[in-house]
Amino acid sequence: MATTTPSSAVRDQPDPESATAAPAGKAGAARERSTVRTLLRLWPYVRPVRMRLFSAAFVAVIASCIGLVIPLVLKWMVDGPIARRDPAGVWLGALFLLLLGLTEALLFGFRRWLVARPLSHVEAEMRADLYRHLQRLPVAFHDRWPSGQLLSRATTDLMLLRMFLAFPLTFLLVNGVTILVGVIIMLVQDWALGLVVLVPAVPLLITCVVFEKKYSEASRAAQDQVGDLTTVVEESVLGIRIIKGFGRHRSQARAFRQLAGRLRGMELRKARLLATILGVIVTLPEVAVGAALVLGCVRVADGQLSAGTLVAFLSTALALRWPVESIGFLLAMSQEAGTATERYFEVMDARPEPAVRKAPPAPEAPRAQASCKALGTRRSFEVPEAPRPAAVPVPSGLRFENVTFRYPDAPPDSPPVLDRVDLHIRPGESLALVGATGSGKTTLTALVPRLYDVTSGRITLDGVDIAEMPREELRSKVAVAFEDPTLFSATVKENVLMGAREEELRRALGVAQADFVYGLPDGVDTQVGEQGLSLSGGQRQRLALARAVAGRPDFLVLDDPLSALDVHTEAAVEAALRRVLADTTALIVAHRPSTVLLADRVALLSGGRIAAVGTHHELLHTNPEYAYLMAADPAGEREAER
Numbered sequence: 001m002a003t004t005t006p007s008s009a010v011r012d013q014p015d016p017e018s019a020t021a022a023p024a025g026k027a028g029a030a031r032e033r034s035t036v037r038t039l040l041r042l043w044p045y046v047r048p049v050r051m052r053l054f055s056a057a058f059v060a061v062i063a064s065c066i067g068l069v070i071p072l073v074l075k076w077m078v079d080g081p082i083a084r085r086d087p088a089g090v091w092l093g094a095l096f097l098l099l100l101g102l103t104e105a106l107l108f109g110f111r112r113w114l115v116a117r118p119l120s121h122v123e124a125e126m127r128a129d130l131y132r133h134l135q136r137l138p139v140a141f142h143d144r145w146p147s148g149q150l151l152s153r154a155t156t157d158l159m160l161l162r163m164f165l166a167f168p169l170t171f172l173l174v175n176g177v178t179i180l181v182g183v184i185i186m187l188v189q190d191w192a193l194g195l196v197v198l199v200p201a202v203p204l205l206i207t208c209v210v211f212e213k214k215y216s217e218a219s220r221a222a223q224d225q226v227g228d229l230t231t232v233v234e235e236s237v238l239g240i241r242i243i244k245g246f247g248r249h250r251s252q253a254r255a256f257r258q259l260a261g262r263l264r265g266m267e268l269r270k271a272r273l274l275a276t277i278l279g280v281i282v283t284l285p286e287v288a289v290g291a292a293l294v295l296g297c298v299r300v301a302d303g304q305l306s307a308g309t310l311v312a313f314l315s316t317a318l319a320l321r322w323p324v325e326s327i328g329f330l331l332a333m334s335q336e337a338g339t340a341t342e343r344y345f346e347v348m349d350a351r352p353e354p355a356v357r358k359a360p361p362a363p364e365a366p367r368a369q370a371s372c373k374a375l376g377t378r379r380s381f382e383v384p385e386a387p388r389p390a391a392v393p394v395p396s397g398l399r400f401e402n403v404t405f406r407y408p409d410a411p412p413d414s415p416p417v418l419d420r421v422d423l424h425i426r427p428g429e430s431l432a433l434v435g436a437t438g439s440g441k442t443t444l445t446a447l448v449p450r451l452y453d454v455t456s457g458r459i460t461l462d463g464v465d466i467a468e469m470p471r472e473e474l475r476s477k478v479a480v481a482f483e484d485p486t487l488f489s490a491t492v493k494e495n496v497l498m499g500a501r502e503e504e505l506r507r508a509l510g511v512a513q514a515d516f517v518y519g520l521p522d523g524v525d526t527q528v529g530e531q532g533l534s535l536s537g538g539q540r541q542r543l544a545l546a547r548a549v550a551g552r553p554d555f556l557v558l559d560d561p562l563s564a565l566d567v568h569t570e571a572a573v574e575a576a577l578r579r580v581l582a583d584t585t586a587l588i589v590a591h592r593p594s595t596v597l598l599a600d601r602v603a604l605l606s607g608g609r610i611a612a613v614g615t616h617h618e619l620l621h622t623n624p625e626y627a628y629l630m631a632a633d634p635a636g637e638r639e640a641e642r
């Protein structure tokens with residue numbers, strides 16, 4: 001996963017549809033869409049709980065309309081029992097009011113109960129889908145996306161969506177219906193007063209439209225900034241040793257404060273926008289109700305209006321206060337939910353890895369073996385003689401045929417990392433890959449388990465193009481141990497087996513000389529990783545090696561697997577590995593002669609191409625670059641000096 005790219009830096013990506021599209025590459029296009037259309041994308045998740053949601057909304061509408069009956073009872077009381085000074089009638093009215101109030105409260109409580117469980121289910125489903133999708137997205141996607149941006153989508157954004165489904169979604173409808181019914185009641189009571197109260201409707205609508213656009217931009221920026229902040233926190237926690245070791249905690253804290261300050265600024269902007277719309281939403285209706293009150297009092301005094309009607313009118317206007325005033329909050333929450341939906345689907349829309357890719361065309365012509373002879377190699381590496389029919393499962397080992405690779409996010413005119421690589425590792429053979437730092441060794445190994453797809457050319461396992469092989473099959477054939485061994489928060493056993501059979505554990509630990517695990521507090525059941533016991537670099541590397549050999553793969557890819565071991569452990573691991581390598585086709589990235597000597601042959605990667613292939617001793621004698629790279633070896637040194 002990329003470690004430093006802030007969302008702002010990856011915002012202007014050209015290909016929003018691609019799996020590597022960065023956070024806001026889509027945001028621009030998505031923002032063109034209205035919030036409503038964006039929110040409609042939630043329908044597949046909401047669909048299973050729609051009955052509950054519709055029922056809850058219906059119950060809330062009934063509860064809210066019951067509230068509007070109260071002013072009518074008041075009118076009846078004022079113009080009836082109170083005017084007639086009839087205490088029994090007043091008590092009856094009061095009882096009725098109490099019943100209405102109780103029913104309203106009970107119905108609102110029932111609504112809450114109806115939505116609570118289904119909405120937590122929607123949130124959990126969306127989170128599970130996001131996680132599942134992230135697992136299926138190619139490594140290239142994870143290279144581009146800062147981890148904090150993904151984390152904030154899985155946490156903050158989904159929480160915002162649950163809140164939206166619980167409140168604004170229902171209450172925008174409920175309050176809309178309540179306002180409509182209330183306005184009709186007021187117009188029926190007295191149309192002139194009703195029109196006075198309706199005057200602010202037009203400026204209110206205009207304010208809401210302006211607010212929606214501005215608030216949408218601010219909430220998008222704020223939510224992206226939360227993602228950036230999460231990335232910084234995550235990096236600081238993971239890199240705490242380096243930060244402390246280099247005394248960078250103050251500058252790190254300063255950088256964090258700056259970022260947090262920017263987020264605070266954006267949150268303040270949101271608060272100012274919200275305060276503005278609330279000011280307008282509260283003030284205009286209050287002024288209108290005040291004007292209606294004055295006009296109503298004058299008309300009551302003139303005898304044109306009954307006191308009861310005025311009381312009922314004003315009570316209705318006051319009952320509509322909350323539905324009108326809450327519109328500001330509800331719109332703000334809906335905007336945030338729209339942004340959260342947009343951000344959620346930016347990830348969900350990224351294309352997952354195809355199970356089987358359409359293979360690029362096979363290489364066209366046989367390539368001359370002379371090219372490597374010209375580079376001073378006595379034994380040339382094998383290359384295809386002619387295009388071969390695809391998908392013939394003969395045990396012919398691992399073959400790179402005319403493979404060119406450029407990282408998906410690299411500029412199209414940049415030189416490829418690997419340029420027309422031809423390489424053949426015969427069945428049961430182990431081949432060491434040597435090259436200067438940055439020459440593309442790790443990149444080449446990453447192509448075999450298809451962490452990245454080749455740009456052109458093809459890679460075959462026993463004659464079958466890996467691009468046409470189902471991923472499960474490919475990954476059951478190929479096992480990889482990377483230079484930087486990652487352990488998960490799980491037991492040693494789970495970390496090593498990763499799906500392999502349990503009987504393989506002891507053998508795999510033996511090959512990797514990882515017997516130290518039996519001395520851990522709970523043996524192979526000891527929790528390791530971030531939430532467990534910390535292991536040394538060498539111990540981690542041995543577990544990663546054990547993991548690679550546990551599944552008895554046909555093809556083994558090891559990226560400098562012994563780099564963190566002391567000489568004695570290295571010798572012991574080498575001895576055990578030799579036995580494994582005897583009948584496994586293996587590609588081993590090697591920096592040291594001792595690792596190279598594990599392999600039957602060596603390939604030198606230089607300038608993105610295989611510059612030479614031969615045995616260690618052959619290349620030491622014939623290839624100055626190889627001799628230079630192996631200079632730590634006395635024999636290599638002698639060669640280099642000559």
Ligand SMILES: Nc1ncnc2c1ncn2[C@@H]1O[C@H](COP(=O)(O)OP(=O)(O)OP(=O)(O)O)[C@@H](O)[C@H]1O
Pocket residue numbers: 143407410417435436437438439440441442443444
């Ligand atoms: N995810 C990536 N996106 C873009 N470029 C990358 C990526 N990973 C590596 N590169 C580039 O590809 C080139 C080859 O890198 P690679 O890690 O394969 O080299 P290497 O030979 O394994 O180096 P080392 O011996 O130091 O491990 C480098 O220039 C590197 O900057």
